[in-house]
Amino acid sequence: MTTIKDVARRAGVAPSTVSNYLTGNARVSPPTAKRIQEAIDELGYIPNRAARSLRVKHTNTLGLIVPDISNPFFSEIVRTINHVSQRMEYTVMLCDSGGDGTREKSLLANLLSQRVDGILMIHTGHRDDYVELATQASRPIVFVDRAVEGIRSVVTDNYTGGKLAARHLLGLGHTRFGILAGNTHVRNVQERLEGFIGEVEEHGYAIEPPCIISGEQTLETGREVDLLLKLRRPPTAIFATNDIIALGAWRKLLEMGVRVPEDVSLIGYDNIEMTQITVPDLTTIGQDKAEMGRQAVLALFEAMETKQVTGETTYIPPRLIVRGSTGPVEETAAAQG
Amino acid sequence: MTTIKDVARRAGVAPSTVSNYLTGNARVSPPTAKRIQEAIDELGYIPNRAARSLRVKHTNTLGLIVPDISNPFFSEIVRTINHVSQRMEYTVMLCDSGGDGTREKSLLANLLSQRVDGILMIHTGHRDDYVELATQASRPIVFVDRAVEGIRSVVTDNYTGGKLAARHLLGLGHTRFGILAGNTHVRNVQERLEGFIGEVEEHGYAIEPPCIISGEQTLETGREVDLLLKLRRPPTAIFATNDIIALGAWRKLLEMGVRVPEDVSLIGYDNIEMTQITVPDLTTIGQDKAEMGRQAVLALFEAMETKQVTGETTYIPPRLIVRGSTGPVEETAAAQG
DNA sequence: TTGAAAGCGCTAACAC
DNA sequence: GTGTTAGCGCTTTCAA
Numbered sequence: 001m002t003t004i005k006d007v008a009r010r011a012g013v014a015p016s017t018v019s020n021y022l023t024g025n026a027r028v029s030p031p032t033a034k035r036i037q038e039a040i041d042e043l044g045y046i047p048n049r050a051a052r053s054l055r056v057k058h059t060n061t062l063g064l065i066v067p068d069i070s071n072p073f074f075s076e077i078v079r080t081i082n083h084v085s086q087r088m089e090y091t092v093m094l095c096d097s098g099g100d101g102t103r104e105k106s107l108l109a110n111l112l113s114q115r116v117d118g119i120l121m122i123h124t125g126h127r128d129d130y131v132e133l134a135t136q137a138s139r140p141i142v143f144v145d146r147a148v149e150g151i152r153s154v155v156t157d158n159y160t161g162g163k164l165a166a167r168h169l170l171g172l173g174h175t176r177f178g179i180l181a182g183n184t185h186v187r188n189v190q191e192r193l194e195g196f197i198g199e200v201e202e203h204g205y206a207i208e209p210p211c212i213i214s215g216e217q218t219l220e221t222g223r224e225v226d227l228l229l230k231l232r233r234p235p236t237a238i239f240a241t242n243d244i245i246a247l248g249a250w251r252k253l254l255e256m257g258v259r260v261p262e263d264v265s266l267i268g269y270d271n272i273e274m275t276q277i278t279v280p281d282l283t284t285i286g287q288d289k290a291e292m293g294r295q296a297v298l299a300l301f302e303a304m305e306t307k308q309v310t311g312e313t314t315y316i317p318p319r320l321i322v323r324g325s326t327g328p329v330e331e332t333a334a335a336q337g
Numbered sequence: 338m339t340t341i342k343d344v345a346r347r348a349g350v351a352p353s354t355v356s357n358y359l360t361g362n363a364r365v366s367p368p369t370a371k372r373i374q375e376a377i378d379e380l381g382y383i384p385n386r387a388a389r390s391l392r393v394k395h396t397n398t399l400g401l402i403v404p405d406i407s408n409p410f411f412s413e414i415v416r417t418i419n420h421v422s423q424r425m426e427y428t429v430m431l432c433d434s435g436g437d438g439t440r441e442k443s444l445l446a447n448l449l450s451q452r453v454d455g456i457l458m459i460h461t462g463h464r465d466d467y468v469e470l471a472t473q474a475s476r477p478i479v480f481v482d483r484a485v486e487g488i489r490s491v492v493t494d495n496y497t498g499g500k501l502a503a504r505h506l507l508g509l510g511h512t513r514f515g516i517l518a519g520n521t522h523v524r525n526v527q528e529r530l531e532g533f534i535g536e537v538e539e540h541g542y543a544i545e546p547p548c549i550i551s552g553e554q555t556l557e558t559g560r561e562v563d564l565l566l567k568l569r570r571p572p573t574a575i576f577a578t579n580d581i582i583a584l585g586a587w588r589k590l591l592e593m594g595v596r597v598p599e600d601v602s603l604i605g606y607d608n609i610e611m612t613q614i615t616v617p618d619l620t621t622i623g624q625d626k627a628e629m630g631r632q633a634v635l636a637l638f639e640a641m642e643t644k645q646v647t648g649e650t651t652y653i654p655p656r657l658i659v660r661g662s663t664g665p666v667e668e669t670a671a672a673q674g
Numbered sequence: 675t676t677g678a679a680a681g682c683g684c685t686a687a688c689a690c
Numbered sequence: 691g692t693g694t695t696a697g698c699g700c701t702t703t704c705a706a
Contacts (some may be wrong), residue, residue, distance in 0.1 A: 340684085
């Protein structure tokens, strides 16, 4: 490996002059600048960042831990974070925890050991476990998509998202609802549910227990939609707490010959790309992932400056995206009730 | 930040003893070991990897550049690479080039500047541009999914994949084929096409130009399937060079009321998860991404040891996955011809 | 404008 | 088994 000394020798100057040239911290005369640049090109010199950061005490690197990069929801956030970090001359070290708490801890330790300047994290596990982690860490951490109370977080407003879905369905005249829920111990899912059910109840309707089916956040859970339809008074509208589940339900409905939205309306959550391949395409609640990512890195930079680990949670508002899978209650369906 | 000196002072030993304890390079007596560990815990000491790698001349870090982590095809490869690297005690720095050649170069420079020990790369752009890049680089690079001639690469065998698709369709009695192709200047797509068309021709049938539609690797391209069906002698089987395109075609067919596979058979490529949500589910050519990822890091480790940049290309065999979207030519369809 | 020298946190010889 | 010392590649005073 060629070093700054090699370059200096070749250009006939001192290492510190090369350093000055590279960092722009002090002016170097045009002729020497030229000689230095030539030496760099000839030698193919690439500065050693490890050595540099050992001196300057920062790495211009951010850590980012996500549960699963192959999840399109997360990968869109990742893309934005990458993008805005890069514009600020920061590199991001992206790590996939695989939803495994132990691995997550070890990744965090690794990041800290690399001396990243700050950390962005979509955590896995219980939110309360993270306040100690965040306060102990030698670098600021801001949480994304899943809030940690008392620590700077930026998430979307799931409660409002749930309300939005309910309001849309209620506006279409629906009064009997079914719910297909992902892991209900996940905070975000809980909040969507609370928002949805709360809004429905405010309008004087209720959602009885057998109308709520919960499972994993998979296509499989969606397929259990038939259970809902077999009820004595089947729902005319179904809320799935995420699009994957909605897609599973949609497929099952297609197999069963149940028409969407004529026989039953279906609404998802997240607005992943695949919601647009179904026929009809899926009405859903969209989360502004790009905005969430952007705000998250802004918050992190602020935390890095102020050295403040604690902080508020920022809520990014969700929005209703009406497509073809929801419609007014049909006379027939209404007659059944 | 607490350093190894702080720990040493607290434990009443020399820094080198702490180092010995940490690395296990030399034995330390149980009592001192205990005192050192206590000091570490009390101080919350985390070793500085930058400083360490400055000494030891390696970082135990691998670089990985992919065009788009949100693409489920790539993200599965990434997951495997992460996984096997981790077991070998290596950290991977994952970078998303966004399919942008300029950004790709800058990421590579960055990785080199970080002094990663080796680089894995799914490149964007023309393969020939990469041989210089790989030979100039101070660290070994192995290419994944997209081969670079003369440089160590591990890819799946797209030519055979195309053949497999054709053979399956031919075996079902099809003789008139349509093709929906992604960017045909991408090597992998070209090879799939060559394999498919070659096999068809070997059986004495031809695929005329109007039967081949090419565009981007998007749902949109798939939707142009109606052009194929409007031909004077429409195909009874359609090969899409990837699953996204196939999904687009499937949706369009559904809208048009064309039955799959009764009226037309449809086969995709890649075996992404979404091929299983359609009705019927999609017959496709599966690539063993996990195996590709595994072999790639193995190849990289070998290259890191031998310091050999040049090398062969390893081909991972694809396999046919028969599901519901392909079937025998119907009498009706056959009668039309 | 340029150079000499010290030191970031760590490890590896080597001496004790 | 443990301590001393030098030095990895870089930046940053401070002098010249």
